[in-house]
Amino acid sequence: xxxxxxxxxxxxxxxxxxxxxxxxxxxxxxxxxxxxxxxxxxxxxxxxxxxxxxxxxxxxxxxxxxxxxxxxxxxxxxxxxxxxxxxxxxxxxxxxxxxxxxxxxxxxxxxxxxxxxxxxxxxxxxxxxxxxxxxxxxxxxxxxxxxxxxxxxxxxxxxxxxxxxxxxxxxxxxxxxxxxxxxxxxxxxxxxxxxxxxxxxxxxxxxxxxxxxxxxxxxxxxxxxxxxxxxxxxxxxxxxxxxxxxxxxxxxxxxxxxxxxxxxxxxxxxxxxxxxxxxxxxxxxxxxxxxxxxxxxxxxxxxxxxxxxxxxxxxxxxxxxxxxxxxxxxxxxxxxxxxxxxxxxxxxxxxxxxxxxxxxxxxxxxxxxxxxxxxxxxxxxxxxxxxxxxxxxxxxxxxxxxxxxxxxxxxxxxxxxxxxxxxxxxxxxxxxxxxxxxxxxxxxxxxxxxxxxxxxxxxxxxxxxxxxxxxxxxxxxxxxxxxxxxxxxxxxxxxxxxxxxxxxxxxxxxxxxxxxxxxxxxxxxxxxxxxxxxxxxxxxx
Amino acid sequence: xxxxxxxxxxxxxxxxxxxxxxxxxxxxxxxxxxxxxxxxxxxxxxxxxxxxxxxxxxxxxxxxxxxxxxxxxxxxxxxxxxxxxxxxxxxxxxxxxxxxxxxxxxxxxxxxxxxxxxxxxxxxxxxxxxxxxxxxxxxxxxxxxxxxxxxxxxxxxxxxxxxxxxxxxxxxxxxxxxxxxxxxxxxxxxxxxxxxxxxxxxxxxxxxxxxxxxxxxxxxxxxxxxxxxxxxxxxxxxxxxxxxxxxxxxx
Numbered sequence: 001x002x003x004x005x006x007x008x009x010x011x012x013x014x015x016x017x018x019x020x021x022x023x024x025x026x027x028x029x030x031x032x033x034x035x036x037x038x039x040x041x042x043x044x045x046x047x048x049x050x051x052x053x054x055x056x057x058x059x060x061x062x063x064x065x066x067x068x069x070x071x072x073x074x075x076x077x078x079x080x081x082x083x084x085x086x087x088x089x090x091x092x093x094x095x096x097x098x099x100x101x102x103x104x105x106x107x108x109x110x111x112x113x114x115x116x117x118x119x120x121x122x123x124x125x126x127x128x129x130x131x132x133x134x135x136x137x138x139x140x141x142x143x144x145x146x147x148x149x150x151x152x153x154x155x156x157x158x159x160x161x162x163x164x165x166x167x168x169x170x171x172x173x174x175x176x177x178x179x180x181x182x183x184x185x186x187x188x189x190x191x192x193x194x195x196x197x198x199x200x201x202x203x204x205x206x207x208x209x210x211x212x213x214x215x216x217x218x219x220x221x222x223x224x225x226x227x228x229x230x231x232x233x234x235x236x237x238x239x240x241x242x243x244x245x246x247x248x249x250x251x252x253x254x255x256x257x258x259x260x261x262x263x264x265x266x267x268x269x270x271x272x273x274x275x276x277x278x279x280x281x282x283x284x285x286x287x288x289x290x291x292x293x294x295x296x297x298x299x300x301x302x303x304x305x306x307x308x309x310x311x312x313x314x315x316x317x318x319x320x321x322x323x324x325x326x327x328x329x330x331x332x333x334x335x336x337x338x339x340x341x342x343x344x345x346x347x348x349x350x351x352x353x354x355x356x357x358x359x360x361x362x363x364x365x366x367x368x369x370x371x372x373x374x375x376x377x378x379x380x381x382x383x384x385x386x387x388x389x390x391x392x393x394x395x396x397x398x399x400x401x402x403x404x405x406x407x408x409x410x411x412x413x414x415x416x417x418x419x420x421x422x423x424x425x426x427x428x429x430x431x432x433x434x435x436x437x438x439x440x441x442x443x444x445x446x447x448x449x450x451x452x453x454x455x456x457x458x459x460x461x462x463x464x465x466x467x468x469x470x471x472x473x474x475x476x477x478x479x480x481x482x483x484x485x486x487x488x489x490x491x492x493x494x495x496x497x498x499x500x501x502x503x504x505x506x507x508x509x510x511x512x513x514x515x516x517x518x519x520x521x522x523x524x525x526x527x528x529x530x531x532x533x534x535x536x537x538x539x540x541x
Numbered sequence: 542x543x544x545x546x547x548x549x550x551x552x553x554x555x556x557x558x559x560x561x562x563x564x565x566x567x568x569x570x571x572x573x574x575x576x577x578x579x580x581x582x583x584x585x586x587x588x589x590x591x592x593x594x595x596x597x598x599x600x601x602x603x604x605x606x607x608x609x610x611x612x613x614x615x616x617x618x619x620x621x622x623x624x625x626x627x628x629x630x631x632x633x634x635x636x637x638x639x640x641x642x643x644x645x646x647x648x649x650x651x652x653x654x655x656x657x658x659x660x661x662x663x664x665x666x667x668x669x670x671x672x673x674x675x676x677x678x679x680x681x682x683x684x685x686x687x688x689x690x691x692x693x694x695x696x697x698x699x700x701x702x703x704x705x706x707x708x709x710x711x712x713x714x715x716x717x718x719x720x721x722x723x724x725x726x727x728x729x730x731x732x733x734x735x736x737x738x739x740x741x742x743x744x745x746x747x748x749x750x751x752x753x754x755x756x757x758x759x760x761x762x763x764x765x766x767x768x769x770x771x772x773x774x775x776x777x778x779x780x781x782x783x784x785x786x787x788x789x790x791x792x
Contacts, residue, residue: 071735423685423723423736425722426685426686430689443589446591477587477592478595487578490582513727516726517730520765521726530553531552534557539574
């Protein structure tokens with residue numbers, strides 16, 4: 001189901017693999033998750049793991065290294081190719097139906113930009129409205145603080161288990177791990193998150209976290225793992241979407257009916273009314289948001305919109321962009337608490353965790369417009385081949401490559417490699433429903449890495465030094481500029497090249513960084529003379 | 542009509558035949574072509590890799606080289622996009638950093654005069670039949686910058702379709718990137734090669750003899766992979782097809 005992550009086609013065959021989806025997940029409290037962690041790199045998964053307080057970037061190899069393994073994993077490639085191309089075509093059709101798509105996109109961008117420019121105002125307005133409606137608002141500066149707040153709230157209820165709506169924000173902060181450490185079992189109830197949880201796996205897509213798994217793998221997982229967390233899957237379970245969905249439905253029903261605490265994120269928060277919105281496909285979200293006595297929602301501060309009417313835009317652009325649906329099956333809205341209807345206690349935890357720092361960057365801040373639709377993942381040729389795990393973050397794909405290095409900084413190998421994990425082909429920008437110019441932000445972050453520059457960290461403006469490992473490249477670029485800025489020298493270089501190639505110098509393999517080119521590609525043939533010599537001879541220039 | 546040819550450094554050093562083809566094609570269409578010798582590299586690879594400051598001297602040089610020409614024509618979608626989109630952006634960033642408006646003024650004065658070759662032919666000269674002859678089966682790969690930055694649309698395909706003797710076949714999943722991406726090709730060689738292999742698989746499935754593009758940098762990547770496949774397919778810049786005639790066939 002969804003949340004930040006947003007709905008996915010419940011039971012619909014919209015994405016090749018998990019087809020059926022219903023929800024649910026489970027894991028016994030106190031289980032040592034790390035025990036099952038040593039996944040074979042051969043299936044495209046990498047070693048890193050969420051932890052309380054968020055993922056540890058140091059646990060992930062740089063992108064090119066992780067991608068190398070994924071590219072060679074034929075099954076992963078086939079799963080991803082099938083899934084992304086299916087949703088890509090469907091999205092294009094769903095968006096093509098709307099004559100005013102470009103205007104909706106511009107309106108969404110404008111609303112988000114306006115809200116971000118006045119974020120302080122709208123957050124205070126939201127707090128007031130939520131409080132007036134019977135909710136309690138908590139402010140969390142970072143992942144650790146958010147985890148502490150939520151853990152304390154759950155403990156205060158005396159409960160030892162919670163049901164969860166799919167939420168990117170709670171994954172970002174490693175909430176499940178924090179709760180586990182506090183002796184609380186957090187059951188994921190979104191079908192794909194259930195698959196991830198049962199497999200002690202990592203999500204690889206914002207909307208479809210188990211996109212790297214095919215139906216046969218999921219059936220095997222259900223058969224072997226479900227019984228360890230609750231109601232087992234039928235012994236004769238097959239891999240048809242309906243059978244998988246039914247097994248998950250029965251397994252999860254137990255959790256829904258028993259849980260006294262629900263934890264969610266939100267797709268939107270309305271400042272004027274204090275209303276939170278979760279958009280989903282499976283109905284597990286509706287269960288988690290209405291059945292428990294206590295509801296705790298952890299939401300990034302950029303999810304606020306000023307007015308209820310603003311939802312008109314996003315409730316059109318989000319489903320079409322993410323699941324390629326005109327309208328998602330379930331849209332749950334709640335405003336504080338209502339006597340005798342739904343949870344009697346509601347807590348909203350507003351999460352910063354690097355967002356205010358990101359907001360301070362005038363180029364990078366547009367990434368905060370993101371509504372987590374995942375359209376950019378589905379059209380990205382790099383994501384399709386590298387898979388989501390290579391991005392070393394709960395936010396994979398093009399949006400992850402611009403969001404993660406801003407939220408986490410660029411100190412680690414993975415974070416410093418993410419902005420380079422793109423050909424800048426621009427397909428992501430084309431489909432983005434809030435017009436985030438992802439290539440522009442990528443180039444901006446590359447600049448930060450190779451040249452250093454001003455960034456905001458913890459609210460303080462600092463100047464970061466160029467990342468390690470780019471010194472030789474920097475020197476080469478500087479030398480090239482000196483050559484290119486003097487046509488006489490450039491011409492001499494071109495002639496030297498032509499002469500060397502005429503004399504038969506055409507290496508099959510280059511040394512050093514050039515090897516990455518000649519591993520798979522020949523060098524172009526040598527011309528007899530550069531163009532400028534032809535021009536001088538033929539046109540007397 | 543007088544135009545300045547911005548041949549680009551890649552074509553100057555590695556693909557002079559593309560530059561020669563542009564000159565012959567434009568002259569055949571009655572255009573007076575000049576080649577300002579002060580031109581060099583536009584700085585795209587440096588800029589896209591994060592070296593904005595190293596790009597600024599090249600912006601100045603390029604702007605000076607083409608000052609005064611009403612049209613600057615280039616046989617590269619990505620270099621055209623660099624001059625048109627990124628130069629003004631570099632100028633604005635410099636101004637925002639308190640370094641004056643000089644770069645912004647140079648960039649803004651240059652950008653509107655820059656045309657990618659097929660755009661110049663169709664939009665400025667108003668021709669789609671350029672009188673070319675090329676008796677081969679051709680499939681066209683629309684490079685990303687031409688497709689999504691410049692929005693060249695079907696201009697290249699209309700030009701190719703009007704070439705006498707040419708059989709144009711559609712490339713499946715044409716709009717997907719070939720995997721070159723400048724320094725991406727060496728920073729992420731595995732993903733780059735995987736994308737290139739898929740592009741070539743689609744191109745070979747068309748049965749075409751020629752994989753045509755409007756950006757020689759993408760064709761360097763694809764052609765370099767093709768040469769290791771021993772395939773009955775070769776890469777060729779669109780300018781060389783459009784310049785070809787019965788009397789002067791393409792290479």
